[in-house]
Structures are given as structure tokens and as C-alpha cells.
Amino acid sequence: MALPATDSFNGTFNDTLTTYSANWSNVVGTIRITISPGIRPDNASNFSGYRWNADTFADKHYAKGVATDVSPGVNASAGVGPAIRCQSGASSFYYCVTFGTGPKAFNGECITGTGTDWDSGQTIAAGDTIEIGVDPTTATTILFKRNGSLTATYTSKSALSAGSAGVCGFDSDGGVQMTSWEGGDVAGGGGGAASKGVASMTLVGVQ
């Protein structure tokens, strides 16, 4: 397939992402198809993640989706969103996951299933397109965009390199969902090894 990859998650209700499509590989936990269509998280009090396996991504890639519903029905901490640097054979990725109170998007790193938010969250609204991606020039700088506008920059994020674009979720809930996913390489980002000569770190999470 050619990048950018897209998926509207128009499948059978409650199927796992891997049952729904062979283009997805499980990283950790479970994400399921919703009715609307879309996807929702299903891994109680823990992260879920899947990576797009039908294409090879450059080190500098992005993922985004429309956060159609951000208010959990049952579990207040539940959320869903795009992910990047999803590793093959390891439960690690950089996440952008919604949170109902605010509502907000939390960006951070899930390393072997353990999450670390990079800041106290970025304000979003239901229906927003939320995007996490690698900076075109610096492979260790991660950008968060809300509806295409740069909202937060996180630099010197050195734990993960390469990997694939994907999706992520936290906790389990049918009230939060994302659709219209897209993953691709960053324009002008090229490929290549990450992170040599990192010159600066900018982390604009403090509001």
C-alpha cells in the first residue's frame, strides 16, 4: 500500500482490530470496533495499542484521527487516540490519548506497557482531529497538533526510534471513540537514523 495509510474502522461491531483487518498488528491490550464506526479501548486500567503493518514508515512519521467521542460512559480514565513509533514485538509507543475531564489529550510514552505523560495535558474538544508526529527536522522532537494547528512540542524524546504509526487506547469504555485514522511519513522528514546531534529540547507543556 501507499502512504498515507487510512482507516475509517467500518467493520463488525466489537471485533478486535486484528480480527477486523489484517493491516493491524497488536502491540498491547485490546481495541475494538464500535458501531458508529470507529474504535474504542478495551483493556481495564491499562494501555492498548496496535500498529499499522501494511506499510513501512520512515523514522519521521505521524498518526492522526478524529476524536468523535471523548466522554467515557463508565470508566473515567478511558481514552483513545493515534500513536507513533509503535514497536514490533514490544509493547512500546508514543501515545496521544483522550481524557474526558477537560477534555484533554495526553501525550506521552508507553514503554513496555507503562505510561508516562509528558505534561499535564492539552485541551481538546469532541470532534477534533488530534495528531501526534515526529518533527520534520529533528527525530527526537515530537509534535502534537489539534485540528492541524501545532499545540505542543516535546523535544529530546529519545526512548523510541523507528516503528510504525498506529492507534492507542487506555482503560475500557464504549463511550470514547476515534475514527478517520491516518498514518504517514512526515513531509520532508525522510528516513534515516534518529537523533544524532540532538541540539535542543523544547517541551511546551506548561500552559
Place this chain on the structure above:
Amino acid sequence: MAVRLYFLPVEHLTAPAYEIPKYVPHRHRAATTGLEGLAWAWVTYLLEDVGLLAADVTPAQHTILNGQSDVIAVPVNLDTTLSAGAVTVAQTQLETWRIPNAWVSTALTYREVLRTIYAMWRVHNRYVGRTEGRLFGGTVTLDTTLGELPAAARQRLADAASDFGVDTSAATGATTLRQALKAFADQVADQTFQVGTVEV
């Protein structure tokens, strides 16, 4: 209000599995009284016990954070040198946090100290990402030699350093992690970084 930097402990939640900064508000744990609503950003020594947090604090909020025995408030002016007392505090805490410490001296500014610490974190964190686990898990300490690490771990550490252009050729089997992390960091410690709006 003033944006300030703090070294503060990481709380390791298990349900959910989350690394969160102590005291300040987090979606998985309420804040210490007086710090509710505080916005923050941080970088961490991944899967270890400390992070460097930036927050735009009021004087009252600073008093609360600075009053915690396990928090180190970094002076606003990063270009001042450390006092003898600050060196003692830094060396003690760094050792506790599994960060090489003997190099900290009164000849260094806070900016120089922070850059070196973060340079060590950068290499360490890439190792953690590559390994899917802690460097200092099990019996591994700062005094463990590279020769005592499993061959795969030793290679991953070299790869992590190489990812940042670090020359690891001087390291031998007798080199301790304490020595290796500092030697690796020295090669990239001239690089600036920012936490929140604070440029270091």
C-alpha cells in the same frame, strides 16, 4: 508567578501502570493540597525514580514544593555556581537516584549540571526503550561493570549511545556504569534542552 524547575520523585503506579510526578496534579492521582490545577511538563529518568519538572508556580506553590524533603528546587538563575552545601545535596540525591554524582562541584553552574544529567538520561532512556526494561533492574547498580552485564544488554547500551553519535570505544569490560554514563554524557553535554519554557 515564575516558571521553575524541580527535581522530584516519580511515583510508580501499578494499577494503572503509570509513572507520575509526586505532589503535582495528575489524572490518576489528586494533587497535594495547594497544588491543584498546577500545569506542568517534565522529563524523566525513564522507569527510574526521578524527573525534572517545570511549572509556572505562585510563591505559595513554590513554598509547598520546596518544602518537601525529597524535592530539589533549582534556582531560577541557572548560571550561578553551586554552593558547597548544594553540591552535598546534589551528590547525595543523585546517588539515591542512580545517577553518577562525583563530578558535581562548586566549579559548575546549575546549567552545566543539568545538561550533564540530562545527557545521561538521554542515553539511558534510549537503552530502556531498546531493552523494554530498566537498566538498573535486578542486581545492576552504578558500580556494575560493563563486563558484568549480559552481552545483549552491553550491546544495547553501546547502540543507545551510538544513536546519539557517542564514541564508546574507550569503554572496556572493567568500566562501571557510573563511569560509562558520565563518559557518554560528556560527549553530548554541551547541547541545550528545554523543559517547559525553561531553556537549559
